[in-house]
Amino acid sequence: MHHPTKGTGANPLRRAADRTRTHMHAAFALTCLLAVIAGFALGRAAWTDGHRTAENVARHRHTVTATTVGETSYRAGDQPSSRPVTVAAATWRYPTQRPHTETIPVPVGTRNGDTVRVWVDDTGRAATAPPRRADIVLNAVAIGTGALAGIVLAGGALVAVRLRIVDTRSARSWESEWAGVEPLWSGRLRPGQGAGDD
Incomplete structure (x- = not known):
């Protein structure tokens, strides 16, 4: 052994x-x-x-004031498990007074004619916000x-x-x-x- x-x-x-x-x-x-x-x-x-x-995205994102021009409705979230998003047609001017009208997410309870803040890109089209630090x-x-x-x-x-x-x-x-x-x-x-x- x-x-x-x-x-x-x-x-x-x-x-x-x-x-x-x-x-x-x-x-x-x-x-x-x-x-x-x-x-x-x-x-x-x-x-x-x-x-x-x-930082790169933030350089090409801007916030503008938009005015809703229609009643709110609901749109399905990006993910299957996401909650529906409240949206409404809104209009704003960016850049140099160029008018834009798009359907954007808005807070619940927004009425026709209310103002909301919206993120736009350099061309003035609605865009996502820059990624948050968190x-x-x-x-x-x-x-x-x-x-x-x-x-x-x-x-x-x-x-x-x-x-x-x-x-x-x-x-x-x-x-x-x-x-x-x-x-x-x-x-x-x-x-x-x-x-x-x-």
Whole structure:
């Protein structure tokens, strides 16, 4: 049952499977560290890109005062689970007094002739507002956290599979070695051994 070990003062009871388990646990710890670094780097990159994009969009967005010219109605949201949006036809002038009339989202309770603020692009057409800082932060956190979780889960799954293989092989090895030792240890005869056999 003796397995040679490497190094001065090495534990003779420490088997190859034990060393493999130690290496796998160390590999998982390293994977977690790399996941934190990668998650932080991707989150920071998403924040930088999102901030740069928001600044670029903001340079081409303007708010103007529009006047509603019709009654409000409801329009389905952008997503299937979104709530309906209150909209109304409105008119405004941008740029240089150029008139525009479009159907835009308005607050609930808006009446014909009310004024509302609307975001427009450089040509004066209705446009979305620049991304908010909170949205950029949430996106960066989601990307960073997703990367971290994905790497940890993938690394954990690989380590778990490897440990399962090591445990299975170790159990088979123990059974094989015990089958050779147990008859001598217990005094029980092995198959094919006579009472006078040594």
